[in-house]
Amino acid sequence: MNIHEYQAKEIFASHGLPVPGGKVATTVDEAVALANGFGLPCMVKSQVLTGGRGKAGGIKFCPTIDDVRKHAGNILGMDIKGHIVRKVLVTPAVDIASEYYVGMLIDRNTKRVLLMASAEGGVEIEQVAKENPDAILKQSIDPRYGLLDHEAMDMGLRLCPEDVKKARQLAAAMQKLYRAFVEADASLAEINPFIFTPDGTGHAIDAKVNLDDNALFRHPGYEALRDLEAEDPGERAAREAGLSFVKLSGNVGCLVNGAGLAMATMDLVNYYGGQPANFLDIGGSSNPEKVVNALTIILEDPEVKAILFNIFGGITRCDDVANGIIKATQMMDINVPIVVRLTGTNEAEGRALLAKTALHPAQTMDEAVQKAIELAGK
Amino acid sequence: MAIFVDKDTRVVVQGITGRDGGFHTREMMAYGTRVVAGCTPGRGGQKFEGSVPVFDTVKQAVQETGANTSVIFVPPAGAAGAIMEAADAGCTLIVCITEGVPTVDMVKAWPYVQEKGARLIGPNCPGLLAPGIAKLGILPASIVKEGPVGLVSRSGTLTYEVVFQLTAAGLGQTTCLGIGGDPVIGTNFLDAIEAFNADPATEAFVMIGEIGGDAEEKAAAYIKAHVKKPVVSFIAGRTAPPGKRMGHAGAIVSGGSGTAAEKKKALEAAGIPVADRPMDIVPKLKEIWKR
Incomplete structure (x- = not known):
């Protein structure tokens, strides 16, 4: 978890590191009040979870209250590399030798x-x-x-x-x-x-x-x-559901068991000329509730035009997984095509169950990925 | 032959009475692994599955049963402590399956494990499976086959995918080893590759890497200098965005380093073919392996 400068400074201060005083403001008036309290000159510093704040104009030296008002006004709401500034740290300026x-x-x-x-x-x-x-x-x-x-x-x-x-x-x-x-x-x-x-x-x-x-x-x-406002809503929902999820910009939604296989699946979508919409590790369970949570998060993204399940059964039985997926998709109203690749213990039984549904079964990872890209393009 | 395990491997399972520990102990036993003891504090005196004695401490388990290897299914908060307990009790091989162990705990545990002279595999790993010899961890027994190929990987299910393809192509394995996806792990690529290189039964091997860190680059340099056996690699995470943790705590591109492209370049510069797709691994191996 990444935290803001002002939060890191609180941790530092509690361990006796020499940190200049400072407080965060969410409005220009708050920033001005803080500056009046600390005395001038002061710094107004954007609090976003990315580097390069200074270069983007998100850190300003303020010799006067008018400067505080002007810069806080500019910085609050500023977009720094896709991060919107919602807080500024107002802190006394120090001379640097x-x-x-x-x-x-x-x-x-x-x-x-x-x-x-x-x-x-x-x-x-x-x-x-x-x-x-x-x-x-x-x-x-x-x-x-x-x-x-x-x-x-x-x-x-x-x-x-x-x-x-x-x-x-x-x-x-x-x-x-x-x-x-x-x-x-x-x-x-x-x-x-x-x-x-x-x-x-x-x-x-x-x-x-x-x-x-x-x-x-x-x-x-x-x-x-944790800065909930700075978190992607999908990533937040996934974290709360105990799923490992990273939002990407493509149109093929991916649900995979295991992080390594999930990365390899994204790479394979890319290899065949498609674009993965996300990274998602659904873990080892065939629990329909977990599948529903994962599908809900992925389908929040309107860009997603097809869904790809890539499940390597291993010890989990493929017929169990297939039943979980079928149950989950029946509980939801889904109008994008779903490709399911199941390999491992009882894979034939798993695929037989899928064959009775509108889901598209696939035997290999490559077949599944190509099918999902094709369906996403339709 | 295999790496790290043999017919004398006698296993104590830490966390044997838990749901996952119990399930996977049954799987290990079904494969023929000699599980001689379990350990769960407060459950000493019980029997697991009516036959395996459970002890309160690993020391008791080692004294009473001659266990020399520990497989750990203890929850994250106690996992590093369990590793140190196993090392102190004299286990020479410790396999920690637990996912989510705090990194600082592993940093503290590592010198202790080293001082005791134990080998640690993991944490956050599927363990190892030496076909026909022993299964330590959660790798599925149904996909392996005895043979001459070694496999080492930072992943779980991606490992299974590749083992499955090897087996389907008639290429059995000496040992399938998952070293784990965390930033601080005991046995790393380099250790595994040294072992595969020294193992007379391993004729060729496969290395499955992923983004984050530079363990693949270090392994590449070693292979170039010391390994004559055919090696093929695969790196997961080409399309991973920088700064994002991709499931595994260690799978993150930070400060522009640890990318799949860098790793591929280092491996190829060392003469190691890198497959673009998992399905290309077996053909690439066959291409360079003159049997």
């Missing part, structure tokens, strides 16, 4: 948290990684000990060799960020940039945190951080 990148993520190869830092702060780290990979310092963190004092200080001094006081502040920030990462069950945590003011005080002025969906069960409070 120098800026750094500090971030942590899961390193799949070492199976540890990896700390990355760079003196090239304020730009996207992916860009630094491409153009100047040597500018990124790395420290792999042993989970048994956490980020040790000397490891953090070494990083701090390499980032800021000329000033031990600043190096110490960077080191402390890294250790706090590590604790925040582990305690919040993050999959990514970035301070970009961590800045020093001309008097040498450090601040985390931007924050990005992605939370591990697998760990949400032990952070009941994090459900409230």
Whole structure:
């Protein structure tokens, strides 16, 4: 789950990271009131779940209240890469003397948290990684000990060799960020940039945190951080129904058991010149209710002109699955063609059941995909 | 022959009294796997299916039955703890089927497993099936056949699809291994490929990858340098949009890396054919495999 800057900053602040004060506003008047409270100059920052906010004009420096009024008015409602701005963060502006990148993520190869830092702060780290990979310092963190004092200080001094006081502040920030990462069950945590003011005080002025969906069960409070308005309605309904769903832009709706097979099915639709409407993993069950939920979500999309079930039975019996699909389609009013591919245990029985219905049975994945594309084009 | 398992594999199932654990234990036993014990805290003293003794701890199970392998069906909150318990009890092979284990838990469990010298497969995986030897996990026994092909995959049902096609083409398997779809997993592609390369019974193998991370690229470099056996690959997720988790926690293109195109390029540069469709895997393998 991705969360907004202001929410990430709340997590950071609770772990003692130096985050400037700030509050979110949903209207221009609220933004103005907040700016009056914090004092000027201040920043007005769009809160959307995407990068490149500054470039899009979604982050503005405001020396006067008139600027706050003008910029908040422009930014609220702005479309940044398809994300509509509904909230702005109003925060005191700070003078920047120098800026750094500090971030942590899961390193799949070492199976540890990896700390990355760079003196090239304020730009996207992916860009630094491409153009100047040597500018990124790395420290792999042993989970048994956490980020040790000397490891953090070494990083701090390499980032800021000329000033031990600043190096110490960077080191402390890294250790706090590590604790925040582990305690919040993050999959990514970035301070970009961590800045020093001309008097040498450090601040985390931007924050990005992605939370591990697998760990949400032990952070009941994090459900409230979810931005329901920013979520695709289909993806929201799928999440609430316990289905794994990603909306795409094509016209062939896909219901597949298993994530790998679901991706391979989308790829195959594309291979044969069609466009998948979605990714959907329906899981192992033949429960008609689950099928109804999945079909409802897919059929909400008016672009969908055909539905493709790709089910590899494995241990689940294909006749059970066929019965589930038939029951589900009888419970609903569906006016697009449905192709069903069933393979595995009892597949002949499964297909025999489908043959008595208006559903289009198919034996192989390729046959099913081609049939679905053809029907979607009619 | 197979990788990671043999006739001496003696299994303790953690979570044997749960719905999924019970169902799949019956399937494993029906295939002839030696399930010697179960473990569910608080259920010690019971018998599963009237014959398999259930213990409160894995240590007791190992002491009483000589179990050396654990298969885990414990819910996500307790899965990493179950992995460490199995490693501490002396299990040398641990297969964790559980989906949805917090990544930070796996990061903490990994050095512990390594210190104990155990091999971990998963989590979030279908496990492995060595035809004629043992079934550890949830791979369907009906689709496999004994033979010379090794298969390693990050997926579940896509693995079944490919195994099914291999079997239909008369190509049996030494071991079908699902390593799991999470970002942090025990045994990765590289480990599996080293094992297949060293296994005299495995004459050729198939690697099923997907978007996210760079495990396929690492495997490609290893294969190029060390593997003479024929290898064919497939990568799922060419059409996946960036930044979206495609079901598996590890299947995500982030910051422009981990794409299917990058993986295909690395594999092909290492001389490994990459099938465009699952149905092209078997023909491609036959093409390069001079038997």
